[in-house]
Amino acid sequence: MSTTGPGPTITSQADDFPGWYNDVVRRAELADYSPVRGCMIIRPYGYAIWESMRDELDRHIKRTGHSNVYFPLFVPKSLLEKEAEHVEGFDPQVAWVTRAGGKELDEWLAIRPTSEAIIADSVKDWIQSYRDLPLLMNLWNNVVRWELRTRLFLRTAEFLWQEAHTFHATEAEAAAEVDTGLEAYRAVAEDWLAIPVVQGRKSEGEKFPGAVYSHSIEAMMRDTKALQAGTSHMLGQNFAKAADIRFLDRDNERKHPWGTSWGFSTRMVGATIMAHGDEAGLVLPPNVAPFQVVIVPIFRSEEDRVKVAAAIEQLEASLADVVTASGPLRWKTDWREETPGFKYNHWELRGVPLRLEVGPRDVAAGQGVLVRRIDRHKEPVPLASLAAELPERLATYQQAVFQRALDFRAANTRSLDTLDALRESIEVEGGFVMAPWCGSPECEQAVNEATGATIRCIPFDSPDEAGRCLVDGRPSERRVLFARAY
Amino acid sequence: MSTTGPGPTITSQADDFPGWYNDVVRRAELADYSPVRGCMIIRPYGYAIWESMRDELDRHIKRTGHSNVYFPLFVPKSLLEKEAEHVEGFDPQVAWVTRAGGKELDEWLAIRPTSEAIIADSVKDWIQSYRDLPLLMNLWNNVVRWELRTRLFLRTAEFLWQEAHTFHATEAEAAAEVDTGLEAYRAVAEDWLAIPVVQGRKSEGEKFPGAVYSHSIEAMMRDTKALQAGTSHMLGQNFAKAADIRFLDRDNERKHPWGTSWGFSTRMVGATIMAHGDEAGLVLPPNVAPFQVVIVPIFRSEEDRVKVAAAIEQLEASLADVVTASGPLRWKTDWREETPGFKYNHWELRGVPLRLEVGPRDVAAGQGVLVRRIDRHKEPVPLASLAAELPERLATYQQAVFQRALDFRAANTRSLDTLDALRESIEVEGGFVMAPWCGSPECEQAVNEATGATIRCIPFDSPDEAGRCLVDGRPSERRVLFARAY
Numbered sequence: 001m002s003t004t005g006p007g008p009t010i011t012s013q014a015d016d017f018p019g020w021y022n023d024v025v026r027r028a029e030l031a032d033y034s035p036v037r038g039c040m041i042i043r044p045y046g047y048a049i050w051e052s053m054r055d056e057l058d059r060h061i062k063r064t065g066h067s068n069v070y071f072p073l074f075v076p077k078s079l080l081e082k083e084a085e086h087v088e089g090f091d092p093q094v095a096w097v098t099r100a101g102g103k104e105l106d107e108w109l110a111i112r113p114t115s116e117a118i119i120a121d122s123v124k125d126w127i128q129s130y131r132d133l134p135l136l137m138n139l140w141n142n143v144v145r146w147e148l149r150t151r152l153f154l155r156t157a158e159f160l161w162q163e164a165h166t167f168h169a170t171e172a173e174a175a176a177e178v179d180t181g182l183e184a185y186r187a188v189a190e191d192w193l194a195i196p197v198v199q200g201r202k203s204e205g206e207k208f209p210g211a212v213y214s215h216s217i218e219a220m221m222r223d224t225k226a227l228q229a230g231t232s233h234m235l236g237q238n239f240a241k242a243a244d245i246r247f248l249d250r251d252n253e254r255k256h257p258w259g260t261s262w263g264f265s266t267r268m269v270g271a272t273i274m275a276h277g278d279e280a281g282l283v284l285p286p287n288v289a290p291f292q293v294v295i296v297p298i299f300r301s302e303e304d305r306v307k308v309a310a311a312i313e314q315l316e317a318s319l320a321d322v323v324t325a326s327g328p329l330r331w332k333t334d335w336r337e338e339t340p341g342f343k344y345n346h347w348e349l350r351g352v353p354l355r356l357e358v359g360p361r362d363v364a365a366g367q368g369v370l371v372r373r374i375d376r377h378k379e380p381v382p383l384a385s386l387a388a389e390l391p392e393r394l395a396t397y398q399q400a401v402f403q404r405a406l407d408f409r410a411a412n413t414r415s416l417d418t419l420d421a422l423r424e425s426i427e428v429e430g431g432f433v434m435a436p437w438c439g440s441p442e443c444e445q446a447v448n449e450a451t452g453a454t455i456r457c458i459p460f461d462s463p464d465e466a467g468r469c470l471v472d473g474r475p476s477e478r479r480v481l482f483a484r485a486y
Numbered sequence: 487m488s489t490t491g492p493g494p495t496i497t498s499q500a501d502d503f504p505g506w507y508n509d510v511v512r513r514a515e516l517a518d519y520s521p522v523r524g525c526m527i528i529r530p531y532g533y534a535i536w537e538s539m540r541d542e543l544d545r546h547i548k549r550t551g552h553s554n555v556y557f558p559l560f561v562p563k564s565l566l567e568k569e570a571e572h573v574e575g576f577d578p579q580v581a582w583v584t585r586a587g588g589k590e591l592d593e594w595l596a597i598r599p600t601s602e603a604i605i606a607d608s609v610k611d612w613i614q615s616y617r618d619l620p621l622l623m624n625l626w627n628n629v630v631r632w633e634l635r636t637r638l639f640l641r642t643a644e645f646l647w648q649e650a651h652t653f654h655a656t657e658a659e660a661a662a663e664v665d666t667g668l669e670a671y672r673a674v675a676e677d678w679l680a681i682p683v684v685q686g687r688k689s690e691g692e693k694f695p696g697a698v699y700s701h702s703i704e705a706m707m708r709d710t711k712a713l714q715a716g717t718s719h720m721l722g723q724n725f726a727k728a729a730d731i732r733f734l735d736r737d738n739e740r741k742h743p744w745g746t747s748w749g750f751s752t753r754m755v756g757a758t759i760m761a762h763g764d765e766a767g768l769v770l771p772p773n774v775a776p777f778q779v780v781i782v783p784i785f786r787s788e789e790d791r792v793k794v795a796a797a798i799e800q801l802e803a804s805l806a807d808v809v810t811a812s813g814p815l816r817w818k819t820d821w822r823e824e825t826p827g828f829k830y831n832h833w834e835l836r837g838v839p840l841r842l843e844v845g846p847r848d849v850a851a852g853q854g855v856l857v858r859r860i861d862r863h864k865e866p867v868p869l870a871s872l873a874a875e876l877p878e879r880l881a882t883y884q885q886a887v888f889q890r891a892l893d894f895r896a897a898n899t900r901s902l903d904t905l906d907a908l909r910e911s912i913e914v915e916g917g918f919v920m921a922p923w924c925g926s927p928e929c930e931q932a933v934n935e936a937t938g939a940t941i942r943c944i945p946f947d948s949p950d951e952a953g954r955c956l957v958d959g960r961p962s963e964r965r966v967l968f969a970r971a972y
Contacts, residue, residue, distance in 0.1 A: 035607055036560045036595065044553030044623070051554065067530030068537065073597075073628055073644050074522045095586035097597065100643075101632035102578055109522065111559075111583065111597075121521055137530070142559055142628065146587035158559050 010349070013279050017223040022152070024273055024281050028350050031152045031269075038150040038157030042266070045350065046153075048290035049269050050160065052326065054140065056192045056287070057162060057264060060184040066136040066164060073141075074109035075118045082117060082242040089209020090114070093145040095157075111144040116210060116235065116261055119165045120243035127167060127247045127257060134177070135167040135257075153270030154227075154486055161265035167240070167257040169249060174258035178232045181262030182215045185230030192326075193268065194285035194402040195219045195275045196409055197229055198432075198481055200457030205441050208261075212236035218456040218481065220409045221274035224430035226456045226483035229271055232262035270486075275405055282351025283374055285401045286394040292324065293331040293390065294347045295368075298340050298359035311363040311383060318387035324394050348373060353397050356386070374400055415479065419450060419470045422482060426451045432483045434459075436467030436476030443471035453482045496835070499765050503709040508638070510759055510767050514836050517638045517755075524636040524643030528752070531836065532639075534776035535755050536646065538812065540626065542678045542773070543648060543750060546670040552622040552650060559627075560595035561604045568603060568728040575695020576600070579631040581643075597630040602696060602721065602747055605651045606729035613653060613743060615734045620663070621653040621743075639756030640713075640972055647751035653726070653743040655735060660744035664718045667748030668701045671716030678812075679754065680771035680888040681705045681761045682895055683715055684918075684967055686943030691927050694747075698722035704942040704967065706895045707760035710916035712942045712969035715757055718748035756972075761891055768837025769860055771887045772880040778810065779817040779876065780833045781854075784826050784845035797849040797869060804873035810880050834859060839883050842872075860886055901965065905936060905956045908968060912937045918969045920945075922953030922962030929957035939968045 010027060011019035025031050030046030042050065058068075074097065081087045090113045097109040112118065119137070126132060144158045164181055168174040182199060189195045197217035207214040211233040219229045240246075240256040249255050276283040286292045295312055299305040312333055322329035334343050340357070347355060357369040362380070370381045374397065381389070412431030416422050422433050437443060437455065447470070448454050458480045467476040496513060497505035511517050516532030528536065544554075560583065567573045576599045583595040598604065605623070612618060630644045650667055654660040668685060675681045683703035693700040697719040705715045726732075726742040735741050762769040772778045781798055785791040798819055808815035820829050826843070833841060843855040848866070856867045860883065867875070898917035902908050908919050923929060923941065933956070934940050944966045953962040 032608070034558045035562055035565060035604065036558045039558035039560060040556075041558070041608055042556035044555055047554045047556060068533045069530055070526075070528035070533060070646065072520045072522045072525035072527070073630065074525060076521055079521060092588055095583045095595075097581045098584045099594075100581035100630075101634070108585075109581075118521065122518070122527055144559065148587070160556065 010281060013222065013277065018151075020277070021270075021274060024277055024349070025152045028282055030273070033152070036157075038147055040152050040156045040158070042160075045290055046269060049272065049284070049288055050266055052288045052290075053188060053192060053268055053272075054162070056326075057184060057188045058140070060187060061138050061162070061164065064180055064184065066138045066166070069137045069139060070141070071115050071118055071122065071139060073112055075112050075115070077108045077110060079117045079121050080110050082121075083210045083239055086116060086210035086239075090145070093147065095144050095146055112141075113143055113145045114261070114263070115139060115141075115143075115163055115165065116239050116259075117242075120239040120245060120259070123167065124243060124245050127245055129248045130169045130250050133167060133169045133247060133257060134173060136164075136177075137166065138162060138164045151270075153266055153273070155267075159266045161263050163261060163263045166260045167245070168259070169247070169255075169257060171236070171258050174234060174236075174260050177260045178215055178234045178262070181232035181260065182217065182230070185217050185232070185262070185264055188264070189217055189219065189229050189268075190402065192285070192287045193272050193275070194287075194398055194405060195229065195271060196402065196406045198457060198459050200459040200462070200481065202231070202457055203441070203444055203455045203480075205444055206455065208233045210235065210238055212238070216457050218483075219271055219275055220405075220412065220432060220483075221271070221486070222277060222408070223274070224412045224432075226432065226481075226485040227267075227271050227274065228456070228485065229268060230262070230264045233260060235259035235261060276401055277351070280345075281349035283401065284351035284353060286324065286353045286398045287326040289330070289351065289353055291330050291332045291347075291350075291352050292394055293319075293329065293354045293356060294343075294352045295331065295333040295356045295358060296340055296343050296347075297333065297335065298357055304360040307360055307363050308358055312358055315358075315368075315383050315386065319390075322387050322390050324391050325398070329390060353394065356381075358383075372397065374404065417467065417470060419447065422447065422453070422470060423451045426453050426482070426484060430484065432456075432481055434462065434479040435470045435482055436465075436478075437480045438469030438472060438474035438476050440469075440472070440474075443469055446471045447482060451482075451484075453484050456481045456483050456485060496767060499708065499763065504637075506763070507756075507760060510763055510835070511638045514768055516759070519638070522643075524633055526638050526642045526644075528646075531776055532755060535758065535770070535774055536752055538774045538776075539674060539678060539754055539758075540648070542812075543670060543674045544626070546673060547624050547648070547650065550666050550670065552624045552652070555623045555625060556627070557601050557604055557608060557625060559598055561598050561601070563594045563596060565603045565607050566596050568607075569696045569725055572602060572696035572725075576631070579633065581630045581632055598627075599629055599631045600747070600749070601625060601627075601649055601651065602725050602745075606725040606731060606745070609653065610729060610731050613731055613733045616655045616736050619653060619655045619733060619743060620659060622650075622663075623652065624648060624650040637756075639752055639759070641753075645752045647749050649747060649749045652746045653731070654745070655733065655741075655743060657722070657744050660720060660722075660746050663746045664701055664720050664748070667718035667746065668703065668716070671703050671718070671748070671750055674750070675703055675705065675715050675754075676888065678771070678773045679758050679761070680773075680884055680891060681715065681757060682888065682892045684943060684945050686945040686948070686967065688717070688943055689927075689930055689941045689966075691930055692941065694719045696721065696724055698724070702943050704969075705757055705761055706891075706898065706918060706969075707757070707972070708763060708894070709760070710898045710918075712918065712967075712971040713753075713757050713760065714942070714971065715754060716748070716750045719746060721745035721747060762887055763837070766831075767835035769887065770837035770839060772810065772839045772884045773812040775816070775837065775839055777816050777818045777833075777836075777838050778880055779805075779815065779840045779842060780829075780838045781817065781819040781842045781844060782826055782829050782833075783819065783821065784843055790846040793846055793849050794844055798844055801844075801854075801869050801872065805876075808873050808876050810877050811884070815876060839880065840876075842867075844869075858883065860890065903953065903956060905933065908933065908939070908956060909937045912939050912968070912970060916970065918942075918967055920948065920965040921956045921968055922951075922964075923966045924955030924958060924960035924962050926955075926958070926960075929955055932957045933968060937968075937970075939970050942967045942969050942971060
């Protein structure tokens with residue numbers, strides 16, 4: 001039954017990570033499968049988490065000068081086919097509308113897998129002069145990519161995302177924009193979702209179809225696998241040429257503008273679950289938690305209930321004005337007719353950062369017992385001063401979640417020099433491996449075939465370090481990040 | 487060119503209202519046609535207006551206990567066909583996905599024209615007991631209805647909207663929810679968009695396919711035609727029965743829950759344009775205006791420019807903390823290298839409520855000239871106290887926009903008793919006509935065939951008034967609202 005809690009214990013994270021993930025998503029009522037193959041239903045608790053990260057990213061996007069817009073769901077077949085690499089990359093995953101309004105369509109319409117093609121064609125008339133540039137647009141929408149194997153949030157046939165599309169008068173400006181997009185993702189991942197990320201450049205084999213290059217942020221999940229958490233692409237003049245967009249520059253020459261695009265999706269709800277969760281379920285950073293504090297009244301007699309209720313009512317009045325880093329405090333008092341233990345499990349599964357237990361003896365002492373979800377640390381706290389302390393307590397908690405993830409990543413990242421060492425490390429311990437690579441697609445593929453790991457990115461902060469490629473021994477300029485990935 | 491203003495004069499509203507509408511939408515850069523038949527591109531200025539009404543409605547929806555969720559874009563054919571009236575109503579407008587992932591699909595997927603069918607099927611497992619009710623959900627998404635004749639914002643093959651879907655243990659609770667939805671729409675229309683609305687019940691012929699009854703709010707546009715601005719439907723147990731949803735009630739009986747649904751779309755951007763606009767373009771209510779104030783510097787010499795810039799800089803510092811009824815003040819100083827006259831036209835076309843002209847003589851007197859868009863009222867205002875006055879000035883302006891629309895509707899609403907009088911009134915003067923009707927679909931249709939007008943609704947505030955139906959003379963209990971409509 002949907003409102004009566006966690007039910008039986010969830011699958012152990014240590015034993016079966018995918019089973020644990022699935023249990024958490026379903027039992028915490030984040031999302032559900034739908035009658036449509038590969039498509040998900042996002043339930044209130046999951047959608048509230050998405051809204052929090054979406055709104056935070058939207059603030060970053062607007063603050064950096066981008067405007068929200070909307071482009072059609074449909075991309076005519078002929079438009080999708082204009083950029084050759086692009087169509088080759090997406091065609092196998094496209095869902096096609098072939099009939100509408102009771103008739104066969106003259107031209108099939110793709111459900112957008114992404115919007116580069118239709119945007120490039122549409123903005124032709126808007127970009128006439130250098131004065132019309134840069135054109136900085138962002139879309140919040142749904143896209144469809146027909147995936148064979150799907151998993152709630154992580155890989156679904158339909159997902160929600162943000163896709164920014166920008167056009168610039170110079171290559172340098174476009175390159176700076178690629179960085180702006182990636183920085184927005186880094187900030188949301190690290191400062192909002194408490195997920196540390198490695199920033200870097202994708203290899204040629206892993207870049208976006210139609211891009212000159214792609215940057216990404218890569219995060220480590222609790223099973224030590226990697227998850228690509230956002231990508232930002234330099235499109236060069238590829239789409240502008242395909243759609244024949246030209247502008248009159250200051251030097252009176254007509255040129256193709258340079259483009260970028262960058263995207264961040266509901267996948268990040270999955271990343272937040274897998275980056276922080278533990279055996280009891282979700283561990284949510286306070287910034288993104290739908291409830292930051294849950295109050296659990298404890299009583300047996302009616303007399304005690306009245307006392308406890310009075311103390312909680314007084315506390316609640318003081319909570320109304322509390323403002324946290326992510327807006328007004330979000331809290332809930334759980335008065336359901338269930339045992340305290342049931343409620344503890346219920347809210348632990350849902351990852352609520354702080355739980356306040358208030359019983360008759362606490363009330364007599366003017367206090368409650370505050371329990372931290374992340375480490376179950378218990379502490380008696382005076383009720384009179386709690387409201388004033390909560391913003392700092394939540395900020396400290398947010399930092400603790402980030403630090404734990406950072407420590408976990410550090411403990412599971414190794415620097416290795418040979419394919420054998422990498423294979424053994426990936427197979428036995430998992431995690432991230434920093435290893436030298438000559439830059440060739442053949443060596444990249446050899447590692448993948450031998451280990452299942454891929455090059456997640458060439459990290460920006462990987463120092464110059466002369467070495468020998470782990471596959472063919474040719475010179476390597478720096479180490480790159482290998483890992484098995486979602 | 488997109489950034490160089492209104493260009494030639496727009497079509498006269500008095501001469502050609504549809505031409506005026508189209509010019510305003512295109513020249514004010516609200517929306518544009520796309521390469522996909524009937525689908526629109528919403529540009530930054532238009533999207534900002536949509537975001538404002540969307541966010542306000544979202545606050546109403548959350549405040550009344552509803553949670554945002556997401557359901558799939560696709561509705562399998564067999565699900566859409568479960569509720570007979572529903573499929574009959576929507577089938578002709580459906581776009582079908584028949585191929586995906588390189589293969590023909592076993593079952594066609596409809597692009598949702600609305601989500602009743604897939605939601606009813608999906609929530610079956612969530613509604614087991616009366617304790618799971620009410621289930622109050624809301625979706626912000628895109629829907630597709632293949633329309634033959636389209637017009638930007640007003641009728642497009644794809645549009646953005648909000649659709650609430652709720653389930654209740656009793657019919658009375660569902661009926662109250664239909665009212666909650668309609669009240670949210672009334673509040674957003676009247677208090678945010680300054681559009682007065684008539685609330686009422688749709689006739690049987692105009693109700694939602696699959697509903698027991700439908701309520702709507704109806705607004706008058708500047709050409710005196712009606713526009714349906716939001717609808718709220720009592721679904722009864724129709725969809726619950728079709729999907730076989732049952733819950734165990736307090737009396738230990740298994741029952742079908744009662745459902746409602748209600749929707750509000752990007753059509754309301756079109757309504758805002760047509761309810762308030764005039765010969766110079768948009769007239770936006772301050773709550774929804776992307777810019778509430780535009781400052782236009784006036785100078786010829788460099789010496790004057792410096793003086794004016796200093797005064798404006800000082801003013802801008804005082805504007806940073808101004809909070810209006812719709813959040814922090816939104817303003818812009820137009821420093822483009824264009825004439826003041828060009829800028830006045832540019833911002834009048836875009837409907838900015840207040841324009842502040844600041845020239846060297848104004849600066850010497852410590853003032854600026856404030857011009858109201860709605861009536862071009864001009865007034866010298868001291869710059870030192872302007873910031874403090876703006877919230878009230880904008881609130882007064884918001885009220886003035888509403889009052890003007892209310893007066894316009896009153897001046898164009900007539901109470902008439904015969905079909906001949908109604909026909910002449912509709913043909914010569916247009917507007918709303920309140921007339922007696924016996925309640926039969928035949929008489930409703932006779933009026934439509936004779937005049938092009940339809941019954942917009944049976945207004946809630948239409949008093950009991952015994953009369954004779956304007957078509958067949960049978961008894962009528964009260965007057966209903968007839969009008970030609972968008």
